[in-house]
Amino acid sequence: MAKIDNNDDSVVVIIGSGAGGGTLAHELCTQGVKVVVLEAGAMQSQATYINDEWKSFSQLAWLDNRTTSGTWRIARDFPNLPSWICKTVGGTTTHWAGASLRLQEHEFKTRTHYGDIKGANLLDWPVTLKELEPYYAKAENKMGVTRTNGIPGLPGNNNFKVLHAGATKLGYREVHTGNMAINSEPRDDRGRCMQLGFCFQGCKSGAKWSTLYVEIPKAEATGNLDLRPESHVSRIEHNAAGKVNAVVYFDKNGKEQRQKARVVCVAGNSIETPRLLLLSATTQFPNGLANSSGQVGRNYMRHLTGTVYAAFKDPVHMYRGTTMAGIIRDESGHDTRRGFAGGYEMETLALGVPFMAAFLNPGGWGADFSWWMDRYTHLAGMWIVGEDMPRETNRVTLNMAVKDKWGNPVPNVHFDDHDNDIAMRNHAFKQGERVYQAAGAIRTFRTPPYPSTHNLGTCRMSASARDGVCNKWGQTHDISNLFISDGSQFTTGGAENPTLTIVSLAIRQAEYITRQMTEKAI
């Protein structure tokens, strides 16, 4: 690994080492660019991952204080845990389930296809599916996505069998074990999936793609990467010309450090990324960096989610094997006859007993709650993930009344469901219940959204500097050497799990940054 001097102002500094930051680091390093990665979390490994839900949560989750407001149920049930993302090297690619789906063509043009939906801040992406296709292909190859590049699909577990039986009985056609960045056979020096059942706690076999043990070691092998774990960035600085030139962070000893930079890429996930731009306000940029549009922190999306659990008279043992073991894609299109714009995916999901108790029905108690826990071995589960509407009022702001341990205001996450979200969720719940009823369920249960895992849109891409924070390359409209490199870039959310798109955008952004640096444009 390279050791880069704090005063070296020729480097690219990447904040965050997850799907966006970790991939970008690998791509840039491979192209000969010197990179410093500042990661707030600590280094773990397949050996140190803990396959115990609460202990793993303490080890990997981002638990820094946050506050919430709005009418979403999260604000009541988990007021200080709006999201379920990670603070560790590899970011949330340690916790993700592995679903790797491309966004659909129309999802890049929602303003065009969905029209002007009241209360929604819809906008077409400044990039099209056609432009992204070569990068999707590279990402799928890099991550080893099943059912691409000749890689077979994964074998379905019992939870998938239930989903499949119900779905096919109901007439759904696109039902299979998904496009997963989990090895179905050995590939890229990693073994095949052992069906451990703890995808969310870090894959101990390494079959699931994570930047921690795929992208980052490859970046280190180039000799161009200086990875600094336990480095919590507190602000980005700029010069009189309005270009960013340094990143200030607290190292693992709590000591303030300043790393100079030629280019800064922010990939801290959609809550910390806008927070950092807001925290970096100066007299020259009084509303925060790259915020001339006023859109930094706005249009926060979390995907429309929900879970349907079903109890059967025969055992399922849903906890055995991959957490997201299969998918129904038939509802993912845009068909307003259903009463809403956009679509949703249905994907199997399983929790262990400890998390089932915490998330089945937060706040719930009594004999009915116990009824479900008593039937744990006889339950099947599916997660609904659909497109939610971007709204200007759903936003990340600085809560000036609450400070973190470094004295900076914590982020507040405000969210209100749009009517379209509610209509879609109700439809999805109904269809999910019908799937399980077709498979013989004795009862079904609608579990509300978990703390958000898909946090998107808070520094969105736009063709015009008026409408968003960055351009089609993730380069901020206001500051040419400041980039957004995570899901915050998403103009709209699509129905698909976002990681593949984040990785594809990072590969594409790396090419652009290298080109711009070579041309001395930045």
Next chain:
Amino acid sequence: MKVIPITPLGHLAAGNCGEDSGEVPKLDLPLTRRNLLRGSGLLMGTLAAGSALSLLAPSRAWAVELKTLSSTEGTALMKMGRVLYPHSKLPDAVYALLVKDLDAGATSDAKTTALLRDGIASLDRASGGNFAKATAARQLAAVKSLEGTPFFAAVRGKCVTSLYDNDMAFAAFGYPGSSWEKGGYITRGFQDLKWLSEPSKEASPAPWMG
């Protein structure tokens, strides 16, 4: 995962008169005077012989020593745990873990102690005198009447982790926990469900076995 410390009763068993009898138990316990003054208590019981749970423990007898709460208070909280999350398959030993965790909170914070003591008093009042001895219907009504109070929230919240994150609960609910030590489920039944039709090979290819 939390594991209940099972203390062999041994010399304690003879002196165990319990609170129900109304007699003050004279237990030969290594309690300090200070602990006695603070009203420390003891919860104990026996796991059913031959149950899966008894196999987990070195001894069928279990005991949980309380540092701050009294036995009476501990018993009331155990009963409240059972009203909140009634599981016939969970032995009292699991509900005692709830009390152990609540007691630990009370020991480190006087405000929590007051919250729990006031809450237990409210439960007693709401059930006409003695919550722990009230009928199931009165216990349920008493607990329900406190829904929305900080006491209710504290106990219910603690239940979520205390009752469902321990070896005995895992065994009772049929959840094996970590599997990588056993090589996962690739050869141990991840697709052994036989009561539904099999998916096609296109939908679910056979596992790679080298």
